[in-house]
Amino acid sequence: MWVFLLMVLWPVAASTARSDVKPGCQEKCGNVSVPYPFGILEPSCAMNDDFFLNCTSNDEGHHELFYAANMPISNISELEGTVTVGIDAAFSCYNKTGIQTDSFAQSMTLRSGPFMFSHTRNIFTAIGCDTLAVVVNSESNYGAACLSLCTEYVEMSDGNPCSGSGCCQTSIPKGLNSLYYLLSSSYNYTNVSDFNRCGFAFLADKRSLKISHWPLSRTTIYGKDAYATDVVIEWVVENKTCEQAKANTSAYSCGTNAYCTDPDEIDQGYRCLCNKGFEGNPYLKDGCQDIDECKGGNPCQEGTCKNTIGDYKCRCPLGKYGDGKTRCTGVGIITIISGN
Template sequence: MILQIMWVSWLMMLLSLCSVAASTARSAAKPGCVEKCGNVSVPYPFGIRKPSCAMNDYFYLNCTSNDELLFGRNMPISDISELEGTVTVGIDAAFRCYNKTGIETDSYPQSMTLGAGPFMFSHTRNIFTAIGCDTLAQVTNYEFTYRATCLSTCRENVEMSDENPCSGSGCCQTSIPKGLNSLNYSLSSPYNYTNISDFNRRGFAFLADNSSLKISDWPLSRTPKYGKDAYATDVVIEWVVENKTCEQAKADASAYACGANAGCTYPESGQGYRCSCNEGFEGNPYLQEGCQDKDECQVEGKKPCQEGTCENTIGNYKCRCPIGKYGDGKIRCKGVGIITIISGN
């Protein structure tokens, strides 16, 4: 009888663990909606294929017939994070080219807007960069309330290195302010490249994710390309649910975006609000049941208990001290425990 009870208890515990594992592996998309476009996961509040799969029209994305996920009309998406509140897109660099006599032979200015939705270019992740030895790059927003200029010069060929920061010799960088949702960048040349045309006749300008940008990929000899072969950089876009404070959002329960076991948080930009799972929970905080209990006892590579046995609880965990000891096993158990004496014949 005792064995039967133990077996039933073990089976129920196993089923419970399987249930938890299944819940943590749930799709981050809205139930009944497609989760991926090509190799890119599309978590809610974003959605594809059907407008009802997104929180609203701002978060409804275009998944083309070629399974390419686009932000707006022409910005391909490589990653979406519902936890960090970011979308990573590819944007072609602007360039300007000259011949040996200083005559402009080709140019490609760049212009982009994120529309009327709650999106902005990340001022903490992105950096504006100019490449060239006679390059004056300018970046503005559509309203011309912001403008920055970057001048890059050099008299001899410079080897682009990831170890040395851009100092103005062959490469120049400047930050952008928070809150921008449109950008224009263009180039000019103070001396039309006539003094350094033997090794550099072109300049580039682009916004890029500073964590993934490799300056070594931008040698002064690089030749511009067009279309699908154009040189694009990863650009990070930040998003919020809507431009309201947490208090304002919670006052309208029907429109409040955070699901169960989730709370309202503010982004570093200070505009609007996002959602995040409460401590001890994980998942998509924008889905009603998206935040599920996290089993701290099963976190790979971590030992949650200094002593004793780990026992998961809803939103937390316990560390039960060995028999004969007492205290909080997360820190330290006190006592001597059970001493087993083995006597010989």
């Protein structure tokens, strides 16, 4: 009998599991979740062409998700409005006589649509003892340089700031969707060649960057083992403000029990969030589902918890009154039932 009930109830339980994709669409590419408004395999699984991603199979048969041809994706967050990609560092290396042996200048442009490099999450970094790193955008309306110098070996430590001795860091402005960075040297590393022959430059997510992974003794490698860093790309939906979007309900991208917000770090475009008391994917029509606050513990200060749509109530014990979320007043009645 119990086996029969489990077989009957299992499809119901499975159907109530929350999904972050449109019905019938694949949720993952390899190990990376692909929440709506992004989609893979079928263009209809994405909000529009801007959010349709490439899920390909590599030489070993493993599926990999790419934002662009050379930007593998490791994470997508529909709540933060971010995509984390891997981008190879630029480098320049010399031998002891000052002859350049290896070099690579990095250039990247984001796809069309509401995408930009995060100026709050990313930091531009230069590594080396004879290193000048320059970063510009393709429109030539932004440029910055980072100079890193030292005359003796410096231990790269995560606890020390990159203040120009062995490493240098500078921020990028908001709104950039293209970047180009390259390196140069004043003395071709001849004065520091015993411990440093290569300079590196890269953009990286401040949350994951470990300066200790970039010792001055590091040299270059290529191919799949290339030195890639996590870079955060910000995204929004539509090229409108939140108020403009709400005025056109037929094109409004936020689902039921969700609202829009204008991100401070982006000039144009909006994001969606679930209303208080709801959780899920706010871009799907019914993606924001009620949170059962009573499940897994009693959040009430006093009394018993009763879940409501978008909220919960706390019933005071018998004989008391008030809001059990904060405090119940009065004298409770304790009924003792004893058997004869």
